[in-house]
Every structure is written in structure tokens, then in C-alpha cells.
Amino acid sequence: MDSHKKICLGIESTAHTFGVGVLDFEGNVYSLVNDIFTPKEGGLHPVLVKEHHLNNFMITIKNALSKANCSIKDISLIAFSDSPGLGQVLKIGALIARMLSQILKIPIIGVNHCIAHIEIGRLMCNIEDPLTLYVSGGNTIVSAFESARYQIFGETLDLSIGNMLDSFARDAGLAHPGGPKIEKLAQKSNNYLELPYIVKGMDLSFSGLYTAAKRLIESEQYGKNYNLSDVAYSVQETCFAMLTEVTERALAHTEKKEVLLTGGVAANKRLQKMIEYICKEHNARFEVVPLKYAGDNGAMIGWTGILRYKMEGGQKLSDTFIKPKERMDQITVPWRD
Amino acid sequence: MDSNIMKEKIIHKGAEATLYYGSWFDKEVIFKYRIPKKYRIEELDKTIRNDRTLNEARALIRVKDYGLNVPQVYEIDTKNSIIVMKYIEGEKLRNALESLDNSRKEEIFKEIGRYIAILHMNGHIHGDITTSNIILTKNHKIFFIDFGLHEYSDSIEDKSVDLHLLKRILISTHGKDFNMCFNAFLRGYHQEYCKEATEECRQIIKNIDVIETRGRYVKKEERL
Ligand SMILES: Nc1ncnc2c1ncn2[C@@H]1O[C@H](COP(=O)(O)OP(=O)(O)OP(=O)(O)O)[C@@H](O)[C@H]1O
Ligand SMILES: Nc1ncnc2c1ncn2[C@@H]1O[C@H](COP(=O)(O)OP(=O)(O)OP(=O)(O)O)[C@@H](O)[C@H]1O
Numbered sequence: 088m089d090s091h092k093k094i095c096l097g098i099e100s101t102a103h104t105f106g107v108g109v110l111d112f113e114g115n116v117y118s119l120v121n122d123i124f125t126p127k128e129g130g131l132h133p134v135l136v137k138e139h140h141l142n143n144f145m146i147t148i149k150n151a152l153s154k155a156n157c158s159i160k161d162i163s164l165i166a167f168s169d170s171p172g173l174g175q176v177l178k179i180g181a182l183i184a185r186m187l188s189q190i191l192k193i194p195i196i197g198v199n200h201c202i203a204h205i206e207i208g209r210l211m212c213n214i215e216d217p218l219t220l221y222v223s224g225g226n227t228i229v230s231a232f233e234s235a236r237y238q239i240f241g242e243t244l245d246l247s248i249g250n251m252l253d254s255f256a257r258d259a260g261l262a263h264p265g266g267p268k269i270e271k272l273a274q275k276s277n278n279y280l281e282l283p284y285i286v287k288g289m290d291l292s293f294s295g296l297y298t299a300a301k302r303l304i305e306s307e308q309y310g311k312n313y314n315l316s317d318v319a320y321s322v323q324e325t326c327f328a329m330l331t332e333v334t335e336r337a338l339a340h341t342e343k344k345e346v347l348l349t350g351g352v353a354a355n356k357r358l359q360k361m362i363e364y365i366c367k368e369h370n371a372r373f374e375v376v377p378l379k380y381a382g383d384n385g386a387m388i389g390w391t392g393i394l395r396y397k398m399e400g401g402q403k404l405s406d407t408f409i410k411p412k413e414r415m416d417q418i419t420v421p422w423r424d
Numbered sequence: 425m426d427s428n429i430m431k432e433k434i435i436h437k438g439a440e441a442t443l444y445y446g447s448w449f450d451k452e453v454i455f456k457y458r459i460p461k462k463y464r465i466e467e468l469d470k471t472i473r474n475d476r477t478l479n480e481a482r483a484l485i486r487v488k489d490y491g492l493n494v495p496q497v498y499e500i501d502t503k504n505s506i507i508v509m510k511y512i513e514g515e516k517l518r519n520a521l522e523s524l525d526n527s528r529k530e531e532i533f534k535e536i537g538r539y540i541a542i543l544h545m546n547g548h549i550h551g552d553i554t555t556s557n558i559i560l561t562k563n564h565k566i567f568f569i570d571f572g573l574h575e576y577s578d579s580i581e582d583k584s585v586d587l588h589l590l591k592r593i594l595i596s597t598h599g600k601d602f603n604m605c606f607n608a609f610l611r612g613y614h615q616e617y618c619k620e621a622t623e624e625c626r627q628i629i630k631n632i633d634v635i636e637t638r639g640r641y642v643k644k645e646e647r648l
């Protein structure tokens with residue numbers, strides 16, 4: 088590592104991933120370390136997640152620094168996720184960031200997690216002004232930059248896509264996370280069972296689809312007329328077609344020339360293929376964010392922190408509060424103008 | 425095809441359909457052709473194209489009864505998912521809006537609000553109210569198009585979602601006019617709806633805010 092470069096440490100702590108990234112102000116990432124809390128059963132309990140992050144943050148930061156081949160003293164900026172997410176978990180990230188900022192006497196900056204997903208995608212894919220489809224365990228958003236903001240053109244009205252896939256998988260007896268397992272199973276079938284397809288303008292609803300899929304595996308026909316692969320295939324074909332339709336509608340509406348696919352669900356090959364298809368139709372460039380940067384990670388927080396820091400400088404410590412419900416379209420992005 | 429029927433040029437490639445301008449006997453028309461979408465499997469694609477074509481044609485015919493300006497339907501070809509409808513000469517509100525003066529903007533949105541209220545009161549949900557789906561004609565008429573996602577419903581939730589879609593498109597695409605236009609829209613909507621059901625109208629409008637705080641970021645402990 089070049090010792091003359093300015094280095095930022097980014098901390099991601101909105102949900103089950105405690106992530107740390109070390110990168111310089113030009114966007115070269117030196118290390119990326121994630122410590123992911125996986126519940127033994129059921130959903131995520133904020134208290135358990137919080138405990139996990141508290142127990143592991145020191146070692147995670149140490150690992151990230153040593154992988155980056157640098158010492159804590161080389162850091163000149165701390166960025167942390169201040170929104171949106173679980174309040175208790177966001178607080179941990181903020182606490183650690185404030186502590187480091189005070190001890191090291193370096194500036195601190197809070198970052199919106201959703202915007203960070205887009206910014207790291209723009210950096211890694213070298214893409215300028217994309218329409219973004221951000222699909223993960225917590226979010227399902229179609230966004231593009233318009234009149235000084237990352238505007239939300241479409242989103243889910245109920246469940247997020249990842250949550251729907253994981254919940255269905257859990258009901259079918261598959262281990263968490265269910266998305267990749269459903270993808271594998273789906274490859275073994277081409278027997279389509281009809282499921283509710285619900286699109287409202289550029290918005291989506293997955294709860295009807297979830298209930299119907301669940302009913303299919305509880306039915307007497309299950310295991311006789313069709314199997315789990317068939318249901319997995321039908322779920323994927325339905326929900327990904329919905330996502331593709333609203334993305335195409337947003338693409339036609341915004342007339343953007345680039346499309347970025349990100350979030351954990353972006354790993355799905357079938358979804359990638361569908362989105363790629365509409366991009367060809369509209370002569371738009373298509374990019375999937377590389378996997379380690381598509382899921383939650385510290386580098387995305389660091390990079391977005393750097394972008395804002397370059398425009399506005401650091402935040403006052405007293406301004407570094409967390410905002411669990413903040414929407415990405417409420418935030419100005421001065422570096423995009 | 426009949427020589428009296430001619431597709432002349434593509435005027436729009438949308439998410440759902442390719443639209444051709446052309447002639448049908450002595451009339452200027454639009455061919456709304458829901459072409460197969462190869463990204464989805466054939467079974468699903470066929471159903472969607474078929475349903476939406478029928479759905480849109482039926483809605484266009486029905487909502488005329490309420491005094492709404494919509495293109496007249498001349499022919500429906502369900503086999504190929506094509507609707508032949510009257511060509512409406514004018515400009516999309518999306519493109520026209522910026523050059524209008526403020527009082528005209530307010531007038532238009534108030535009028536749109538009135539018409540959407542009439543639809544809702546009669547159990548029709550437009551399903552995709554955007555400024556791309558409204559055409560202004562030279563003689564100041566407001567035409568509503570694109571009823572592919574139309575639904576029948578009397579529920580407050582469905583009506584609120586309909587308004588929420590318009591609200592969001594105004595924020596994202598016409599940011600600086602959002603407040604003025606949406607307020608004018610709500611005034612028109614409220615005025616018309618309250619002729620019949622004040623309390624229901626209040627609930628529909630209130631529910632828009634509820635929808636907005638949903639979906640966003642569902643806290644993980646609140647997930648299924
Ligand atoms: N191949 C795949 N196909 C479908 N879904 C997948 C695949 N791989 C991962 N997923 C899903 O991605 C989700 C995890 O996404 P991510 O790593 O972005 O974490 P997250 O905490 O849910 O994200 P965020 O906080 O940004 O909402 C899970 O729902 C998982 O099932
Ligand atoms: N009857 C008509 N007369 C004149 N122009 C029309 C007519 N119908 C549609 N158009 C034009 O074609 C465009 C697309 O039409 P429409 O919204 O019905 O298609 P779509 O594929 O559903 O679009 P999207 O799904 O992207 O909203 C309209 O914005 C309008 O400019």
C-alpha cells in the first residue's frame with residue numbers, strides 16, 4: 088500500500104452483516120471483511136445481532152487492516168452506515184465510528200446504505216448514470232438519478248424479493264439463505280404452475296405470490312403431480328418477470344442508457360439473463376455488480392463517505408445520529424451534479 | 425391483411441407494447457401491439473399479453489360511460505394481442521407540463537383529480553396513472569390512455585395505491601412542480617369524491633402516507 092494515499096475505513100452495520108472495508112480516496116479497495124450473523128433458527132432478533140456485532144467488531148476491523156497491510160494510524164476518514172436499518176444495529180456502527188474518530192482525531196461521516204449500494208456499483212462497473220435495480224433481503228427498489236436525487240421509481244408494496252424467497256424456502260424446509268437454493272432447484276424444472284403476478288405501475292407486490300406458493304407445497308397434490316423444483320421454478324419465473332417488467336417500464340420512462348443490477352439477489356443467473364434481455368431491446372448497457380460488492384459490505388460505505396467528504400467535509404460528532412427509516416430520495420447527492 | 429389497414433410507423437416502444445401509427449379504413453389509428461416478451465416463459469407471456477389486451481379494451485369501452493376522454497376502440501385481435509384505437513393528436517402531459525404556466529398546470533391537475541375520483545367512485549382503478557399516460561390535445565381536452573393494468577376494486581387500499589403511483593411519478597419526474605400539481609390533483613379528487621363519500625375519500629388520501637412507510641425498509645424482525 089502506498090503510504091501517501093489518503094485512506095478511509097468504512098463500516099457497514101445496518102442488519103446481520105458487520106462489514107469493514109479499507110480503501111483509498113481514488114477508490115482502490117485494499118480489503119473487505121464481513122462477519123455475518125446467522126440465526127440458528129427463525130428470523131433476526133436485533134438484540135442477538137447487536138451482541139454479535141459487539142463481540143466481533145474489534146477482530147473484524149483488525150483483520151481488515153492487516154489484510155490491507157496498514158495500521159489504524161494510516162486511516163484518515165471514518166465512514167459508517169447511518170440509515171436505513173435496525174435502530175439497535177445502526178447504533179453499534181455509529182458508536183464504533185465515533186469512538187475511532189475521537190481517538191484518532193480524524194473526520195467522520197454517515198452514509199445511507201441504499202445510496203452506497205448504487206455508488207459502489209457505479210465505481211466497480213465504471214458506469215455513469217444507470218437505472219438501478221437493487222434487490223436484496225431488505226430492499227426491492229428501482230432507482231435513477233433525477234433532479235439532484237436518487238429517485239425511487241418503483242418499489243415493493245409489501246415484502247422484499249429476498250425476504251419472499253427466503254421465507255418460502257424456510258417453509259419448504261431449506262436452510263437460510265434460501266435464494267441460492269431456490270435457484271438450484273429451479274434449474275431442474277420447466278413445469279410452470281400458475282402463480283399471482285402483481286404489478287402496479289412500477290411497483291410490485293409479492294405477498295400474494297408468497298401465500299400461493301406456500302399453499303402449493305401444503306397441498307395434497309404436492310409430491311404427486313409436482314415437486315419442489317417445479318414450485319421453485321414457478322416462483323422464480325413469476326417474481327423475476329415482475330421485476331423485469333417494472334425495470335423495463337422505468338427504463339422506457341427515464342430513457343436511461345445504462346442499467347445496474349445489485350443487492351444479494353443480483354447473484355441469480357436467471358434474473359441476470361432477463362434484465363440483460365430488456366437492456367438489449369432498449370440499447371442500454373447492462374452491468375451486474377461483482378458479487379462481493381453487490382451484497383452488504385464496508386467498501387460501499389467507505390466509498391460513499393469519501394464522495395460526500397470531498398464535497399462537504401466531515402460531520403460534527405453531534406450530527407452523527409442514526410436514521411433508521413430514512414429514504415434514499417430524501418438525501419442530496421452533491422457529487423452527482 | 426386488408427389493404428385498408430396499414431401500420432405506417434412505430435411511435436413508441438414501451439414496457440408492454442410497441443405502438444404503431446397507421447390507418448384503419450378512413451381513420452387515423454394507433455395499433456397497440458403487445459409483442460411477445462422473450463425474457464419470460466411462453467406460458468406466462470401468453471397469459472399476460474392476452475389478459476392485458478382484453479382488460480384494456482374492455483376498460484376503454486366501459487369508462488367512456490363516465491364522461492372520461494379515452495381513445496375509441498375500433499378492433500381487438502386477441503390472438504395477436506393487438507388493439508386498434510383512435511389516434512389522439514396531442515402531446516403527452518409528461519412533455520407538455522414544463523412549458524405550461526402555473527395556473528394552467530393547476531387547472532389540468534384539478535381536472536385529472538376529478539376524473540380519477542369518478543373512476544374510483546365507480547370501482548375502476550386505472551393502475552398506471554403517470555404523466556406519460558395522459559395526452560393533452562390542441563383544444564384543451566385531457567385524454568387518458570394505457571388501461572392495461574386497469575382493475576375493478578372498491579377497496580381503499582387499491583385506490584390509495586393508484587394515487588400513490590401518481591404522487592411518486594410527480595416527485596421523481598416533475599420534482600419542482602410536485603407540490604402544486606399534486607395539491608391541485610387532490611383538490612379536484614376530494615371535491616368530486618365528497619359529492620358521494622367524504623369519509624371514504626379522507627381515508628383513501630390518508631392511506632397514501634401509510635403505503636409510503638411500508639415496503640421501504642421492512643425491519644428484519646418484522647419480516648415474515
Ligand atoms: N443466487 C441467488 N438467487 C436468489 N437470491 C439470492 C441469491 N443469492 C443470494 N440471494 C438472496 O440475497 C439476499 C441477501 O442479500 P444481501 O447480501 O444484499 O443482504 P441484506 O442484508 O438482505 O441486504 P440489504 O440490507 O441491502 O437489504 C437473501 O435474501 C438471499 O436469499
Ligand atoms: N391512442 C393514442 N393516440 C396517440 N398516442 C398514443 C395513443 N396510445 C398511446 N399513444 C402513445 O404511445 C405511448 C405508449 O402508449 P401506452 O402507454 O399505451 O403503452 P405501454 O407500452 O403501456 O407503455 P408503458 O408500459 O411503457 O407505460 C404513449 O405515451 C403515447 O405517447
Ligand SMILES: [Mg+2]
Pocket residue numbers: 438556557570
Ligand atoms: Mg404507458
